[in-house]
Amino acid sequence: MLRGIHVPLVTPFTPEGEVAADAVGKLARQVLDDGAAGLVALGTTGEAAALDQEERALVIETCARACAERGALLTVGMSASDTRTTARALRALPEGAGAALVTVPSFLRPGERGVEAHFTALAEETPVPLVIYHIPYRTGQQVGAATLRRLAAHPMVAGVKYATGGLDQDALDLLGDPPPGFEVLCGDDLYVSPMLALGAAGGILASAHLRTREFADLADAWHAGDVPRARALGHRLAALSAALFAEPNPTVLKGVLHARGLIPTPDVRLPLLPASPASVAAAL
Helix, strand or coil: CCCEEEEECCCCECCCCCECHHHHHHHHHHHHHCCCCEEEECCHHHCHHHCCHHHHHHHHHHHHHHHHHHCCEEEEEECCCCHHHHHHHHHCCCCCCCEEEEECCCCCCCHHHHHHHHHHHHHHHCCCCEEEEECHHHHCCCCCHHHHHHHHCCCCEEEEEECCCCCCHHHHHHHHCCCCCCEEEECCHHHHHHHHHCCCCEEECHHHHCCHHHHHHHHHHHHHCCHHHHHHHHHHHHHHHHHHCCCCCCHHHHHHHHHCCCCCCCCCCCCCCCCCHHHHHHHC
């Protein structure tokens, strides 16, 4: 279900500051046609926290249409610090969503027992499979391999987006002996090649807005055991990812997409600021 490269789509804005729905649809179809296995709507890259309810619904609807046309998976991102609010959002997911990417509760730091209870409760109520988003440098909460293994036993927990800022012992533990039916996806663009080499099913990668076909080929090459090709692709794409994350995501990415004529403006919403011309030029 989660195998391959999934693109967490940016939310383009018009010069007037509105969501550019036409650009969302065009970009969605382009990355799917270029080899992406699916889309993630309303992820961090999509500036979900800066969108109002109507804008979020518009983004989901537009992405769902593109995924339905291409037979691709749409995953919808959601984030809340309490279980009740998250469960309510899951139950309200519109038709077309095939999975939900749910962050570990942030700021509260409920401990691993609390995280396990949170996702267990959500798994009992969700209408779609859950992908746990483990990103401790944003949430402030570590989740170890043992906890993820216990959660993986629930049939409605499909996998984890693993983004700890590097390759740690828990990643090696999970990838060395993955739970049945539970997929590990790389969430740190810079480390997708080594994680694929160790057995990751794929990745959710902002960088894959660009050179989508090469990122898809990278995953295919590692899965096929074509080490020379995979290694060369991995090194080349890591340089791109490093350039795109030189400033807060998705500022550089939006600057590049705009420079290539793919979105109408490079604009982001406060508190983000547009990337510097130098950072955008380095990533072109």
